Amino acid sequence: MTTHFRFTIEKSDTTCKARAGVLHTPHGDIPTPLFAPVGTQATVKTLTPDELVDIGAKLILANTYHLYLRPGAEVIARFGGLHRFMGWSGPILTDSGGFQVFSLESLRKVSDEGVVFRSHIDGSEHFFSPEKALEIQEKLGADIIMALDECPDPMDYEYNKSALERTHRWAERCLRAHTRADQALFGILQGGIFPDLRRESARFLTSLDFAGYAIGGLSVGEPKEKMWEMLDITVPLLPMDKPRYLMGVGSPEDLFEGVERGIDIFDCALPTRLARNGAVFTSRGRINLRKAQFAEDPAPIEESCGCYTCRHFSRAYLRHLYKAGEILGLRLNTIHNLYFLLELMRRIRAASLEGNFAALKESYLSEYAPIMDAEGQRAKELARRRGKSVHNIS
Amino acid sequence: MTTHFRFTIEKSDTTCKARAGVLHTPHGDIPTPLFAPVGTQATVKTLTPDELVDIGAKLILANTYHLYLRPGAEVIARFGGLHRFMGWSGPILTDSGGFQVFSLESLRKVSDEGVVFRSHIDGSEHFFSPEKALEIQEKLGADIIMALDECPDPMDYEYNKSALERTHRWAERCLRAHTRADQALFGILQGGIFPDLRRESARFLTSLDFAGYAIGGLSVGEPKEKMWEMLDITVPLLPMDKPRYLMGVGSPEDLFEGVERGIDIFDCALPTRLARNGAVFTSRGRINLRKAQFAEDPAPIEESCGCYTCRHFSRAYLRHLYKAGEILGLRLNTIHNLYFLLELMRRIRAASLEGNFAALKESYLSEYAPIMDAEGQRAKELARRRGKSVHNIS
Secondary structure, three states: OOOOOEEEEEEEOOOOOOEEEEEEEOOEEEEEOEEEOEOOOOOOOOOOHHHHHHHOOOOEEEOHHHHHHOOOHHHHHHOOOHHHHHOOOOOEEEOOOHHHHHHOOOEEEEOOOOEEEEOOOOOOEEEEOHHHHHHHHHHHOOOEEEOOOOOOOOOOHHHHHHHHHHHHHHHHHHHHHOOOOOOEEEEEEOOOOOHHHHHHHHHHHHOOOOOEEEEOOOOOOOOHHHHHHHHHHHHHHOOOOOOEEEOOOOOHHHHHHHHHOOOOEEEOOHHHHHHHOOEEEEOOEEEEOOOHHHOOOOOOOOOOOOOHHHHHOOHHHHHHHHHOOOHHHHHHHHHHHHHHHHHHHHHHHHHHHOOOHHHHHHHHHHHOEEEOOHHHHHHHHHHHHOOOOHHHOO | OOOOOEEEEEEEOOOOOOEEEEEEEOOEEEEEOEEEOEOOOOOOOOOOHHHHHHHOOOOEEEOHHHHHHOOOHHHHHHOOOHHHHHOOOOOEEEOOOHHHHHHOOOEEEEOOOOEEEEOOOOOOEEEEOHHHHHHHHHHHOOOEEEOOOOOOOOOOHHHHHHHHHHHHHHHHHHHHHOOOOOOEEEEEEOOOOOHHHHHHHHHHHHOOOOOEEEEOOOOOOOOHHHHHHHHHHHHHHOOOOOOEEEOOOOOHHHHHHHHHOOOOEEEOOHHHHHHHOOEEEEOOEEEEOOOHHHOOOOOOOOOOOOOHHHHHOOHHHHHHHHHOOOHHHHHHHHHHHHHHHHHHHHHHHHHHHOOOHHHHHHHHHHHOEEEOOHHHHHHHHHHHHHOOOHHHOO
């Protein structure tokens, strides 16, 4: 890691791999473990930078693919980079664009050289190489940038094997292309759900000098147990002194599972997307404000929640806004869901510092059902009667 | 006016009818002249109550028709009224629902008794009478409530004549049905663009004891000069000591014209609707952020503007948000347009207090073109060369 970055571990749990640390960056310190809200198009959907500060966000994501296409990396560079363009002075992470490009229906051609794809906006043809992905990310100017990787279907062994070799060659090229000392370059481990490929990826990439390691290619449709199995295999092969980032994971129950396995950073678009669909987190599980049962409910989403939404508005008002198609509802739900996750992470971090992670996990998940509907309730009660932990139900 | 309300005039201009006053209400003082943002469905679109406070809103509107249908007046009453339901502790004005109902394609039947209409949401049939309109507004609990009026096409003399008689009978019934001393009931003058009907409406309604008078049925498609002519005829017939409210007017140039003619309160959905279409006010005229010319413009919408948007964001970023379909753009544009109008009104009020209204009007409008495009610019230059005032061009 360059002198602009420093990762310090304040406390490691003795009973599991959970750890509390701080990643120092040119735009501020990131306490870990941490959940990073997603700001795909240089805005965390519906929120201002001030609101992100209010809910305690310490790192946000932006997407290289989207910003390269619109408004263009040069435009952002001319504004002095993403921080100034979007008015967010805290740390930013940009992905490499790999995940988006490989998700496109209009993906054209992948070769060792790079990947040709068509824009989802206007169909125009574009080319990303490892060098190009770095060049764009240097223009965007995020604090943490990612190597370009090939993202295959996690269940296809042969594809994962060949994609992994290419991802590794690209990782070396990204490191060579990396020039800005004020940007930390992370490598991305791939390998699908295959232990041998995951091990190979961890061994190869840790032989290179990345500032941190992301675990990619998970949470994309494979069974959850497979994801946790891959972490169990991978994390022990990663260096202790570098941050570990699990891409695309961000539900309350999954944050506990990830932290327990040694993950430091998470991101996920789900909490903000759920919010825009009326689905909000509570400590007893997720509820959907569209439901008629909330039409006259005077309670906030969560009594004990300190977010702006819960301090000012009832479920009945939030439901009214949703039913009336009012944008304010999308905002208020988004504020709550992000605050909820960030507050949960603050509690997880505090518990880790006190050596109480396992106790917090058990007590928290005994109250929590991932989906809080009649069915979830019944399952929870059944589980309780059987004396089982509730988080096995999901 | 009941003891809960008091209207004090601090200063009347000597050269025109402009005046500066304060309307005292149970939820706070309203300095006049004033522009009131529209919060149709118990939310000023895209904004929180805190943001309304920040931009200096002193009165907001809500729509009886919309709230009666969804979530229902009873629901809001059970929450202690609109103020508590929507988290806005300042003064609120509700219209009577007349304007919305008479704008509906599915209007069914009007009789002296009332009006039968179908909901735009689910087609269900409903009935508003003067008494029903008051009953609903008492449940909603706004500080200022409006009598039910019939709203005809402003150009149709016969329709206006018969509608006016009904509106007057309904006005008497509304006064009789009015019970809450903490709500000020305003009458609404009608009469289209017809001087004799406008005079008749003013004479009749001022013979009744309303707390204030609204001028309705204007700014609905008639030529602008007709609107100003109707004000010139009507306002002198209104009592000096009661507030005057011009419904549905809210462009910078029109606010000057209205204040000059003695109007105290304005409302209009246009500034917020324009904002959501990317059109924003500047002191030199309206611009549309969609335009390519702003793609790399580092300036705020207006250099001298003190709103959150102008203090933090460039036109280029706002254009990016608009093009990317991001909700934050709608919010930031809305904040600017409302702040711009409210700030203009604060300047107009201050000038009125100092006896400088005419000077402010002249200097402001000499810089201002209602639509700031190439054509508007040319017309402005021409007008300047001819030594004419710019606001005659629109």
